[in-house]
Amino acid sequence: MNIGELAKRTGLAPSRIRFYERIGLLTQVERLPNGYRSYPPEAVTALELITTAQTAGFSLDELRTLLPTDLAEWDHASLVDALHQKVHDIENIQEKLAQSKAQLLEVLGEIEAKPEDMDCATNARRVLSRFGLMRTKEQ
Structure with a gap:
């Protein structure tokens, strides 16, 4: 899915999604030959975990150490x-x-x-x- 669809599904602004990607929290992204980002369905889960954890008081640094690259290997x-x-x-x-x-x-x-x-x-x-x-x- 593209970033617009991911933004709709998560309620996050595309800039916030790109920010999470840039700081290494959102790793489920593929760059297409045209430079566009492509996100798998697992990206929705990862973003929901990030926002829920932030609401619970976790800092971005804490999340970086806590979240696995592959959510199946927690x-x-x-x-x-x-x-x-x-x-x-x-x-x-x-x-x-x-x-x-x-x-x-x-x-x-x-x-x-x-x-x-x-x-x-x-x-x-x-x-x-x-x-x-x-x-x-x-x-």
């Missing part, structure tokens, strides 16, 4: 290990986000507790100094 153990590692990475990110959220909510609560007779700038200094002292005590 290393099951490597795939499972990579997926477990990505779940672990996501859990770490979630933990950091939860900590950031808790800290922001605490700052927000302090800012909202501004005494009525205090201007915003003075309140900001009050809040910042309070959290500066908390960090000093924790360290």
